[in-house]
Every structure is written in C-alpha cells, then in structure tokens.
Amino acid sequence: MPKTLHRLVYYSKNAIDLPKDGLEAEVRQILTAARHNNPALGVTGALMFNQGCFAQVLEGPGEGVTRTFERIQRDPRHRDVMLMAFDRVEERGFATWSMAFVGASAEGRARYGGIAAESGFDPSRLTGSRVFQLLRDLVVEEEDQPCVGA
Amino acid sequence: MSQQSLTRKNGPDGGASDRAARVLSAVVEGLSQGILVLDRCLRVVRCNASFRALVGLSASESLVGRYAPRLLAERAKGGCPLARGVRAHLREGSGTATLSIDDGRMIAFAVRRIAGANWIVVLDDITAASRSEAFAHRLARHDPLTDLPNRRHFLESLSRAVGQGPVALLCLDLDRFKPVNDTLGHPIGDALLRVVAERLCGAVRKGDTVARLGGDEFAVLLEGLDVAGATDGLARRLVDLIGRTYIVDGHMINIGVSVGIALAPNDAADPDTLLKHADLALYRAKGQGRGTFRFFEPGMDAALQARRRMETELRQALGQRAFELHYQAQQDLASGRINGFEALLRWRHPERGLVPPVEFIPLAEETGLIVQIGEWVLRTACKEAMRWPDDVSIAVNLSVAQFKSPRLVAVVAAALKTTGLAPRRLELEITESLLMQNDADHVGVLRALHDLGVRIAMDDFGTGYSSLSTLHSFPFDKIKIDRSFVDGLKRDPRSAAVVHAVAALGGCLGIATTAEGVETDEQLQDLIAKGCTEVQGYLIGRPLPAEEAIRLLDPIRSPTAARTQEH
Structure with a gap:
C-alpha cells in the first residue's frame, strides 16, 4: 500500500461536553490542527460537524491516511467512531482542501439537518460513498463562503 | 630448532x-x-x-x-x-x-x-x-516489539509502588487478537500490537506505567492518592480506545479489550495478591461478554474456587463412572413408531444428586474435558443401542471442542467397531455455530464422518445466524427445528412460518425434519400439518434412564405406542 491514493470516510459522535462557544472553539482547533498536519502527509479532505456528529473524509497516500486516521482515533473529543469506507481511489475529491469544513453556512446546516433526519442519525443507514458525495456537494456550495478557522 | x-x-x-x-x-x-x-x-x-x-x-x-x-x-x-x-x-x-x-x-x-x-x-x-551492558539490561527489562516494560520489569515497579501508597492495577487482555494473527499473519499481528501499545501509552497520565506482560496481555499501573477515582474513567476510555477500528497495512482490523482492576491497599496489600485479584476481575470481564472492565470483588475468588472444585470433581467423575446417559424418544410421524433416541448426559454428583448438563457442560467444554466425556458418551450410547431393534437409531451430540480434537473420526469409528453398531443407526448432532467457526476444516471432518456411514443432523436449527447457508455447506441427513419455534407455534406467526418453511425445505431436499420440545397434542397436530417428519419432546417421552427407555420399545407396554395408535 505504498503511494496509491486512498479515501477514508468515518462518522463519529461528538464527545465534547461544552457549551456552544466552547464547542466552536474546539472544532476550530481541530481544523487548525488538521490544516497544520495534513499537508506534510499529503492528506486532503473535508470535515462536517453538526448536530453532535462528526463526519470526515480523508484522502491521500495510504500511509498518510492511515497515520492521520490513527491520530483521529485516539482523540477523546469524539466516540463511537464508525469507519464507513477505506478504499483505493483514482482521484481526490478535495484536492484543494487540506481540510474543508462544512457546517458554516445556514444552507449546509439545513441540507445536513435534512439528511440527518432522513437517516434518523443512524450512521449505518448512510454509506461511505453517500457521506463522501454529501460532503463534496456541500463543500462546492460553501466554497465561496468564509469558513470557520480558515 | x-x-x-x-x-x-x-x-x-x-x-x-x-x-x-x-x-x-x-x-x-x-x-x-x-x-x-x-x-x-x-x-x-x-x-x-x-x-x-x-x-x-x-x-x-x-x-x-x-x-x-x-x-x-x-x-x-x-x-x-x-x-x-x-x-x-x-x-x-x-x-x-x-x-x-x-x-x-x-x-x-x-x-x-x-x-x-x-x-x-x-x-x-x-x-x-558499558553501553552494550546498559542495552542488555534494557533488553532484559523491555519488550522488544513494543518497547514497553516487560513482565519482569513491571512486577518490580508493582512491588515498589504497592509499598508506597494507593495503587490501581489494570490487567488487559485483547479480545479477538488470535484470529488476526491466524488470518492476517504475525507481521500484521505484531504491527497491531505496536499500535495498541501506542494507544495505551497515549491514554494514561504521565508517570503511569504501561507494560506488555506477554502475547496479547498488557497491564497499566496507576499510582497516587486519586487512583480510585481516576481508574473508572481510564478503564472506560481504554475499552473505548482499544476497541476502535485499526488500519494496519491497509487492513481494517477490529479487536477489543477486557480489563480487570484491583486496588491497593483496598483489595490487597501485597503485589502478588493484587495481581491475582486483577486477574480474577479480568476473568470476570471476559466471562461477561468481553469488551468491558470489572473491578475486583471479594466474591470473585469464591466463584473461581467453586469453579476449580467443580473442575476437579468433573475429572473425578470421569474416572469414577459418575456420568450416566438418559434417552429421549424420537417419533416418526408417518408410522407413529419410536424410531430413535437422543442420548443426553447426566452427572450423578455424590452430594448434589443429578446435575443438569447446563451446569457442567460449559465448564467441560472450556477445560477440554468434554473430549474424554464425549468418547465415553459415544461408546455407551452405541452399546445401549445394540439392545434395541435394528431400526431404532441413537442420536449423540457433538461439541465444538470434540471437533477440534484430531481424533474425532477415529473415536467414532472405534465406538462403532467395538460395539458392532451399524453406522447408519448412529446419528451425530452438531449445531450451526460449529459450521460458522471454521468452515473448511469442520466440513472436512463432517465428510469423513459421513464416509463412515453415520448420519449427520443439524441441531437447534434457526438459532444461529446464517441457517440457510450452513445447510448449503453440507448434505445433512436431518434438521432439528429448535424448541423455541415449536414453543412459539401458537403465539407467534413468524415461528409458525419458520417451522413451515423448514419442513418444506426438508421435504424438497429429502432431509428429515425433527421438531424438538413438543409438549402438547395441539403442537403435534400443527407439526404434522406443516409437514415435519419427526417429533421429540415431553409429549413423546421425557429423557429416561436406559432401563426405562428400552421399555418404550416394547409395543405392549409402551404408552406412547398405545396413544399414537389412537390417532
């Protein structure tokens, strides 16, 4: 699994027990750390945080994705991490983002809220590729809007 | 010169x-x-x-x-x-x-x-x-794979810590690690152990000790006044953290961890007892479904002692011939005749009387004693069947442990040979779970048994996970429908549908279907209507000692024969 491009999608539950302000600060910190660490590993991706859940796409060389995911796995700020996909892919979906963030715009919230309601917050009812597509659509929509921590 | x-x-x-x-x-x-x-x-x-x-x-x-x-x-x-x-x-x-x-x-x-x-x-x-000496010293005290302190080093740390103040000892055992080694190979298993070690080290406080005691066993030592309070949270965190998915060399791996905890000076004042108590708690955590943690409780020692005593008694029972077989009749619905018996193991305990199998079979399985007990059961059942008419068969249950013994086929062949029982009169019952554990190997053993001429029955059908696929994996001679479906015939339309479907399936495949746990006449009529070919249960007869069971075969004195003739 040397240089081949991989994509990993996971979904987890928020374990940050803080009021709204503190929560936003934590998510900002997560994004800052991701944007700091990811370029060296060749990792790009997108993070969605909303309604107490995280969903994230990581893409890059297998080794970089594996190391990044292992670091994420050890993070106590989330729990019930569910790995939805880890596959070889031909190209990146977030080539220009060290870590795009979805959840800033009202529209994104509405869209995601709808999906969350539709799936009843049951991650097993969303597939990895569905989450990937969802994130990509939302990132494209939000591309021109200011992102938290950007 | x-x-x-x-x-x-x-x-x-x-x-x-x-x-x-x-x-x-x-x-x-x-x-x-x-x-x-x-x-x-x-x-x-x-x-x-x-x-x-x-x-x-x-x-x-x-x-x-x-x-x-x-x-x-x-x-x-x-x-x-x-x-x-x-x-x-x-x-x-x-x-x-x-x-x-x-x-x-x-x-x-x-x-x-x-x-x-x-x-x-x-x-x-x-x-x-001196550097190489220091290196040798380090080597003797550290696990080269994970670079964590090894057992020896850890025991030294434990001994020192116990004398100095409050201590929490957590013994950890990975769940489902062996299959990783077996299926993905040792290099992946080793790499996984290294990541586990890293996760453990990342989760404890500075100054706490993490050690690898060997294999997939780890230990954590917490010291300080607040250990009792901190331990619960840490144990919870470790179970969560170690249970999260790993990606090793491109493989997604899921394992878990069981944790046993003992506190000093509360649970024990010396390191040896503390370690023993943490192990007892670990044993309990594993017994309660793994992927969890347990604190030591004084009762655990007593429970383990009782278990040890029972293990000793089981060994003695084998030597003292304290086991006996009871026989439960099976009735062929087409002819109304008793066409077989299932041999059921009983233990006549010197003080407790007749011990039901549910109380000792799990222990016998766990300790491997079931293999020897199973041999005795086979021989005894075949011998008893020789006293019955030629068209009455004997069913014997086989456990997973027996399947793991390389001697199973030879043991069955020897039982047939020494008793002279015709192979077709012996029916071996296996459960679905057996086929789900290691298909290729177990199916191979089943084929070898089939080749001896004995019949193979699928027991407790419907209680496993993938019933239809297991049926597909081997040409069974009989399906035994689990008693829970028979019990639900009246109340639960889904049970009735399952019974109906299995009976129909058996009919199509030419496999006999036996309904277990038949207790009422109503159930019997329902099962006949649904197309089952055989029944077994209290309605036909309770499990009986050999001398009473054989009387059922006497048409004049058999109440069952008299009753079925009425229908």
Whole structure:
C-alpha cells in the first residue's frame, strides 16, 4: 500500500461536553490542527460537524491516511467512531482542501439537518460513498463562503 | 630448532634483550589502554600514545621526569576532566575506579605498584562496553516489539509502588487478537500490537506505567492518592480506545479489550495478591461478554474456587463412572413408531444428586474435558443401542471442542467397531455455530464422518445466524427445528412460518425434519400439518434412564405406542 491514493470516510459522535462557544472553539482547533498536519502527509479532505456528529473524509497516500486516521482515533473529543469506507481511489475529491469544513453556512446546516433526519442519525443507514458525495456537494456550495478557522 | 637460529639468538651481547625491550615498548605504545608508569616519587617514567590521547597531551611534549600530580592538574585546568579524576584517585594510592566523564565516556581507572617501587596507572575506555551492558539490561527489562516494560520489569515497579501508597492495577487482555494473527499473519499481528501499545501509552497520565506482560496481555499501573477515582474513567476510555477500528497495512482490523482492576491497599496489600485479584476481575470481564472492565470483588475468588472444585470433581467423575446417559424418544410421524433416541448426559454428583448438563457442560467444554466425556458418551450410547431393534437409531451430540480434537473420526469409528453398531443407526448432532467457526476444516471432518456411514443432523436449527447457508455447506441427513419455534407455534406467526418453511425445505431436499420440545397434542397436530417428519419432546417421552427407555420399545407396554395408535 505504498503511494496509491486512498479515501477514508468515518462518522463519529461528538464527545465534547461544552457549551456552544466552547464547542466552536474546539472544532476550530481541530481544523487548525488538521490544516497544520495534513499537508506534510499529503492528506486532503473535508470535515462536517453538526448536530453532535462528526463526519470526515480523508484522502491521500495510504500511509498518510492511515497515520492521520490513527491520530483521529485516539482523540477523546469524539466516540463511537464508525469507519464507513477505506478504499483505493483514482482521484481526490478535495484536492484543494487540506481540510474543508462544512457546517458554516445556514444552507449546509439545513441540507445536513435534512439528511440527518432522513437517516434518523443512524450512521449505518448512510454509506461511505453517500457521506463522501454529501460532503463534496456541500463543500462546492460553501466554497465561496468564509469558513470557520480558515 | 636449526643451528643457524641458535647462533643468532646467542649473538652479540645485549642484542636479544634490546630487541625484547623494543618489542615490549612497541606493544605498550600500541595498547588501546592508556598506560602511565611513574617512579616512587610519582615522576613520569613513560606513557603510551593512548594515555596521551586520553588526557590530551601532544606526542611531541616530553613528559619524562615530570611530577605526575602537577602534570595532571595542568591538564585538568586545560579542560580535561579525566585528568582531574585520575589525579584525585592517584593521590589515594593503589585501587580501581570507574570515572564518568562529562562528555558521556566511561573510563576504568586502575593504579598499582609494579617492580617494587614503580607505579603503573592504566586507563581503559569502557564506554562502548558499558553501553552494550546498559542495552542488555534494557533488553532484559523491555519488550522488544513494543518497547514497553516487560513482565519482569513491571512486577518490580508493582512491588515498589504497592509499598508506597494507593495503587490501581489494570490487567488487559485483547479480545479477538488470535484470529488476526491466524488470518492476517504475525507481521500484521505484531504491527497491531505496536499500535495498541501506542494507544495505551497515549491514554494514561504521565508517570503511569504501561507494560506488555506477554502475547496479547498488557497491564497499566496507576499510582497516587486519586487512583480510585481516576481508574473508572481510564478503564472506560481504554475499552473505548482499544476497541476502535485499526488500519494496519491497509487492513481494517477490529479487536477489543477486557480489563480487570484491583486496588491497593483496598483489595490487597501485597503485589502478588493484587495481581491475582486483577486477574480474577479480568476473568470476570471476559466471562461477561468481553469488551468491558470489572473491578475486583471479594466474591470473585469464591466463584473461581467453586469453579476449580467443580473442575476437579468433573475429572473425578470421569474416572469414577459418575456420568450416566438418559434417552429421549424420537417419533416418526408417518408410522407413529419410536424410531430413535437422543442420548443426553447426566452427572450423578455424590452430594448434589443429578446435575443438569447446563451446569457442567460449559465448564467441560472450556477445560477440554468434554473430549474424554464425549468418547465415553459415544461408546455407551452405541452399546445401549445394540439392545434395541435394528431400526431404532441413537442420536449423540457433538461439541465444538470434540471437533477440534484430531481424533474425532477415529473415536467414532472405534465406538462403532467395538460395539458392532451399524453406522447408519448412529446419528451425530452438531449445531450451526460449529459450521460458522471454521468452515473448511469442520466440513472436512463432517465428510469423513459421513464416509463412515453415520448420519449427520443439524441441531437447534434457526438459532444461529446464517441457517440457510450452513445447510448449503453440507448434505445433512436431518434438521432439528429448535424448541423455541415449536414453543412459539401458537403465539407467534413468524415461528409458525419458520417451522413451515423448514419442513418444506426438508421435504424438497429429502432431509428429515425433527421438531424438538413438543409438549402438547395441539403442537403435534400443527407439526404434522406443516409437514415435519419427526417429533421429540415431553409429549413423546421425557429423557429416561436406559432401563426405562428400552421399555418404550416394547409395543405392549409402551404408552406412547398405545396413544399414537389412537390417532
């Protein structure tokens, strides 16, 4: 699994027990750390945080994705991490983002809220590729809007 | 020796000793140890290149006749810490010492008198040797795979900590690690253990100890006044953290961890007992479904003692023939005849009386005693069946442990041979779970048994996970529908549908279907209507001792035969 491009999608539950302000600060910190660490590993991706859940796409060389995911796995700020996909892919979906963030715009919230309601917050009812597509659509929509921590 | 060499050796006066002195001088000069020879007044007689190098003297500087303590003091001032050490030890006279130099070198120092009045100082750079010694020391105390302290080191830490204050000891055992090693290979298993070690180290506080005790066993030691409060949270965190998915070399791996915890001084005041108690708690955590943690409780010891006692008694029972078989009739619905019996194991305990199988079979399975007990069951059942008419068969249950024994096929063949029972009269019952554990191997054993001519029945059908696929994996002779479906016939339309479907499936495949746990006439009629071919249950007959069971086969005295004739 040397240089081949991989994509990993996971979904987890928020374990940050803080009021709204503190929560936003934590998510900002997560994004800052991701944007700091990811370029060296060749990792790009997108993070969605909303309604107490995280969903994230990581893409890059297998080794970089594996190391990044292992670091994420050890993070106590989330729990019930569910790995939805880890596959070889031909190209990146977030080539220009060290870590795009979805959840800033009202529209994104509405869209995601709808999906969350539709799936009843049951991650097993969303597939990895569905989450990937969802994130990509939302990132494209939000591309021109200011992102938290950007 | 030739004449010529003799002549040479006895050549001009002084030649030989000169040569010897030159050789000796060259040897001394070339030694890797630093050599300094002094006269009785500590003035330099000679020194070698290594000595000059060690104390930083140039080769050109003439030292002969210099007062050594002053020379060394000058070098110390000139920035040679070794010279200071040598000077200090020289003043103490004869002796040895190990000098640690600021730059990390270790120098062995020795000074002693030679040839009467002279002194010799020897300096030896032992840095490399001491490093490899430290390395060996580290190796003996650390696990080379994870670089964590090993069992020996951990036990030392534990002993020290227990005497100093409150301690929490967490013993960890990975769940489902062996299949990873077996299916993905040891290199992946080793890489996984390293990641587990990293996760553990990342989760504990600074100053806590994480160790690998061996295999997939780890331990964590917490010290300090607040351990009792902190332990619960940490254990919860470790179970969560270790249970999260791993990606190793591109493989997604899921394992878990069971944790047993004991606290000192509450649970035990000495390290051995503390470790034993943490192990007991771990044993309990594993027994309660794994992927969880348990604190030691005093009752655990008693429970384990009781278990040990029972294990001993089970072994004795085997030797003392304290097991007996009871036989439960199976009725063929087409003819109304009893066409077979299922052999059921009972244990006649000297104090507790007849012990039901549910109380001792799990332990017998776990300890492997079931293999020997199973052999006895096979022989005894076949022998008993020889007393019955030729068309009455005997069903014997096989456990997973028996399947793992390489002797199973030979044991069955021997039981048939020694009793003379026709193979087709022996029916071996296996459960679905067996086929789900290691398909290829187990199916191979089933085929070998089939080849002996015995029949194979699928027991408790419907209680496993993948019923239809297991049916597909082997040509079973009979399906036994689990009693829970029969029990639900009346109340639960889904149970009724399952029974109906299985009976139909059996009909299509030409496999007999036996409904278990039949207790009422209503159920019997329902099962006949649904197309089952055989029934078993209290309605037909309870499990009976051999002498009573055989009476059921006597058509005149059999109540069952009389009753079924009414239908």
